[in-house]
Amino acid sequence: MGYFSAKRSEISSKLSAIGLKTTHWFNISEAILGNVSIRQAEIGAQFTGSQSDMRSLDAFGAAVTANFLLESTFIDERLYINDAKLGRNLALNDAWIGEN
Secondary structure, three states: OOOEEOOOOEEEEEEEOOOOEEOOOEEOOOOEEEEEEOOOOEEOOOEEOOOOEEEEEEOOOOEEOOOEEOOOOEEEEEEEOOOOEEOOOEEOOOOEEOOO
16 A cells, blocks of 8 residues: 555544555544554554544554654544554654543
């Protein structure tokens, strides 16, 4: 798969990309999302979720070659990055992760 972009999209229920393999970037920045799952995904470049509002983000076991960006992002419930392999920076600047 090439680039994936849902920038400025609104997905009220679930965005599921479990086991996805892409050699390029994955962009969900500036989006309004429900639950997002990229469990066991292999992203060959950068993951960008900056300036998004989402219910939860599950990146359990994901492999991201470059940066994992969640700057200025609101995650209403949970962020899971257990067993994730991040090749460069994890950026959570000005992010908010709630608890319900």
